[in-house]
Amino acid sequence: MLDEKTPTYPPSDAFASTAHIDAATYEEMYAASIEDPEGFWGEHGKRIDWIKPYSIVKNTNFDFGNVSIKWYEDGTLNVAANCIDRHLEARGDQTAIIWEPDDPTEDALHISYRDLHREVCEMANVLKALGVGKGDRVVLYLPMIPEAAYAMLACARIGAIHSIVFAGFSADALGARINGCDAKVVITADGAPRGGRVTNLKDNVNQALLNVIHTCQSLVVRRTGQQVAWRSETDHWLHEMKETVSDDCPAEEIGAEDPLFILYTSGSTGQPKGVVHTSGGYLVYAAMTHQMTFDYHDGDVYWCTADVGWVTGHSYIVYGPLANGGTTVMFEGVPTYPDASRFWQVCEKHKVNQFYTAPTAIRALMGKGKEFVEKSDLSSLKTLGTVGEPINPEAWNWYNEVVGKGTCPIVDTWWQTETGGHLLTPLPGATATKPGSAMTPFFGIKPVVLEPESGKIIDDDPAEGVLCIADSWPAQMRTVWEDHPRFEATYFQQYKGYYFTGDGCRRDEDGHYWITGRVDDVINVSGHRMGTAEVESALVAHEAVSEAAVVGYPHDVKGQGIYAYVTLMSNKEPTDELRKELEVWVRSEIGPIAKPDLIQWAPGLPKTRSGKIMRRILRKIAENDYGSLGDTSTLAEPEVVDNLIENRMNR
Numbered sequence: 001m002l003d004e005k006t007p008t009y010p011p012s013d014a015f016a017s018t019a020h021i022d023a024a025t026y027e028e029m030y031a032a033s034i035e036d037p038e039g040f041w042g043e044h045g046k047r048i049d050w051i052k053p054y055s056i057v058k059n060t061n062f063d064f065g066n067v068s069i070k071w072y073e074d075g076t077l078n079v080a081a082n083c084i085d086r087h088l089e090a091r092g093d094q095t096a097i098i099w100e101p102d103d104p105t106e107d108a109l110h111i112s113y114r115d116l117h118r119e120v121c122e123m124a125n126v127l128k129a130l131g132v133g134k135g136d137r138v139v140l141y142l143p144m145i146p147e148a149a150y151a152m153l154a155c156a157r158i159g160a161i162h163s164i165v166f167a168g169f170s171a172d173a174l175g176a177r178i179n180g181c182d183a184k185v186v187i188t189a190d191g192a193p194r195g196g197r198v199t200n201l202k203d204n205v206n207q208a209l210l211n212v213i214h215t216c217q218s219l220v221v222r223r224t225g226q227q228v229a230w231r232s233e234t235d236h237w238l239h240e241m242k243e244t245v246s247d248d249c250p251a252e253e254i255g256a257e258d259p260l261f262i263l264y265t266s267g268s269t270g271q272p273k274g275v276v277h278t279s280g281g282y283l284v285y286a287a288m289t290h291q292m293t294f295d296y297h298d299g300d301v302y303w304c305t306a307d308v309g310w311v312t313g314h315s316y317i318v319y320g321p322l323a324n325g326g327t328t329v330m331f332e333g334v335p336t337y338p339d340a341s342r343f344w345q346v347c348e349k350h351k352v353n354q355f356y357t358a359p360t361a362i363r364a365l366m367g368k369g370k371e372f373v374e375k376s377d378l379s380s381l382k383t384l385g386t387v388g389e390p391i392n393p394e395a396w397n398w399y400n401e402v403v404g405k406g407t408c409p410i411v412d413t414w415w416q417t418e419t420g421g422h423l424l425t426p427l428p429g430a431t432a433t434k435p436g437s438a439m440t441p442f443f444g445i446k447p448v449v450l451e452p453e454s455g456k457i458i459d460d461d462p463a464e465g466v467l468c469i470a471d472s473w474p475a476q477m478r479t480v481w482e483d484h485p486r487f488e489a490t491y492f493q494q495y496k497g498y499y500f501t502g503d504g505c506r507r508d509e510d511g512h513y514w515i516t517g518r519v520d521d522v523i524n525v526s527g528h529r530m531g532t533a534e535v536e537s538a539l540v541a542h543e544a545v546s547e548a549a550v551v552g553y554p555h556d557v558k559g560q561g562i563y564a565y566v567t568l569m570s571n572k573e574p575t576d577e578l579r580k581e582l583e584v585w586v587r588s589e590i591g592p593i594a595k596p597d598l599i600q601w602a603p604g605l606p607k608t609r610s611g612k613i614m615r616r617i618l619r620k621i622a623e624n625d626y627g628s629l630g631d632t633s634t635l636a637e638p639e640v641v642d643n644l645i646e647n648r649m650n651r
């Protein structure tokens with residue numbers, strides 16, 4: 001728990017005096033948002049343009065069995081028009097997107113709002129020509145190129161639902177997602193340059209489509225110009241089709257509760273779920289949090305280093321910044337190519353004012369030394385942000401001192417794919433931050449800490465337990481794609497009347513929140529969510545594997561690493577070659593991010609007499625903390641544990 005020596009970092013008076021929200025305003029607005037959510041969100045809904053204004057603001061129910069979440073339900077709007085058309089008059093020539101390529105010697109692009117309008121209209125007309133209409137699903141499997149943003153907005157313009165699959169996922173994972181939402185079209189590129197290497201995305205799409213039962217066309221962006229294997233009946237080059245369509249496309253009138261996108265994310269059981277976000281409430285919340293959490297002002301250059309394949313890229317590269325008429329940087333590359341100064345060179349080159357990245361990147365760059373930072377002029381920076389996992393104080397301090405020179409507030413933003421936008425975060429002009437704490441709830445958010453077993457609310461501070469949210473907010477996910485019962489069972493069944501986040505947390509004596517990590521079988525590898533069940537099912541799909549159990553363990557750079565216990569078929573030998581083969585296998589089943597860091601051969605797994613794997617014990621061994629295994633008396637074969645301890649991989 002926080003001791004008296006824990007330093008706090010208040011914003012400077014100069015920062016606070018020009019900020020959208022200062023400390024007093026935060027208190028006042030937060031109280032108003034909790035006392036009268038309808039009044040508060042009714043007012044803030046007006047930050048975007050509506051075709052037909054709403055009269056009903058909030059209609060939400062968290063009761064298990066009847067969960068239903070609707071915001072602004074009788075309003076209509078178009079998300080793309082909000083992100084583009086409404087800015088044309090005042091700032092048509094302003095840069096909307098700065099695109100920075102993987103190779104620093106290639107030219108960056110400055111795409112104005114007028115350019116963006118034309119590109120998005122053309123892409124929307126191409127989609128229409130391929131038969132895509134309102135409510136149809138389009139899968140995006142793209143590098144970080146401007147066409148990724150065009151494609152998202154083109155879908156939004158015609159009311160199609162996009163589902164982005166991170167380009168690091170394998171062909172198998174892609175195929176499952178194309179099938180999962182019955183996509184009519186998949187948009188991809190010939191190749192994806194990243195860190196000086198090129199991934200052949202088109203080949204992955206071809207392979208994925210072999211397992212897709214329905215007809216799915218592909219629309220291919222020419223990025224690298226490399227040779228690709230062409231499927232003549234169903235493949236189309238974007239640049240060729242663009243020649244055949246008009247550069248004007250009307251923005252459809254879309255209901256506030258019509259889906260904007262599906263994004264697959266990992267949970268504790270089964271295969272990834274299709275998280276559904278809708279149009280009105282999502283956009284209001286993405287725009288508002290982008291403006292307030294980063295203290296974004298007109299004319300600022302904002303850079304979020306995430307990939308559009310994750311929710312962070314949706315809300316805080318594309319929808320939030322563009323709804324605010326901002327300038328947003330899209331970066332195709334990686335932090336360490338050509339070397340560890342790349343982030344900072346890009347900050348200098350484009351005079352970035354707000355910079356938002358993941359703790360894992362900060363830790364990796366910290367390890368390379370501060371010389372790489374000091375080569376660049378970072379005087380444009382005003383606000384720094386982190387997302388995706390808890391940040392350790394050492395990394396926080398380095399970010400603060402070496403990158404921010406002690407003058408940039410750091411916002412540690414806690415949120416999830418499911419929440420659509422930030423729920424717990426400091427506000428840079430308002431909050432005296434504590435390294436490692438996500439601090440305070442955003443407006444309208446009612447966090448509660450519950451006793452894990454009884455589910456009772458812990459009112460007093462300090463408190464430690466599971467983090468739930470007591471009432472809805474506009475960007476909350478609405479359902480799991482075509483599986484509302486799974487939505488209710490995952491988030492509303494265990495703690496009745498609350499949204500269950502899956503995270504543990506403590507609230508200190510000042511009422512500030514500290515996320516302690518997942519309380520379920522989800523692990524967080526370099527800020528990427530991975531279900532242990534997914535990795536297990538990939539492993540057991542290999543012919544040599546009879547059984548597998550996967551847990552997380554602390555990893556210096558990645559936050560958590562993947563530790564796999566593998567039991568082989570009785571006729572298989574545990575060799576180093578087989579270990580390599582299993583690593584390659586998991587990469588091809590899911591993607592490189594799921595590759596186990598450590599594989600331990602396990603002649604047996606610790607199970608209860610009823611056959612349930614005791615993961616608690618496996619976690620302890622993986623953490624090299626086998627001295628405190630707790631009660632093992634219910635094990636069917638206690639000697640299994642001794643073998644696992646003796647042969648542990650992390651020591």
Ligand code: WTA
Pocket residue numbers: 265310311312386387388389390391412413414415416417418438501502503515517518524527528529
């Ligand atoms: C974790 C990413 C600590 C958390 C936006 C959450 C964090 C999961 C933070 C969601 C943070 C995210 N501090 N932990 N600031 N931000 N997490 O869906 O465990 O990819 O439940 O969304 O990441 O991951 P997701």
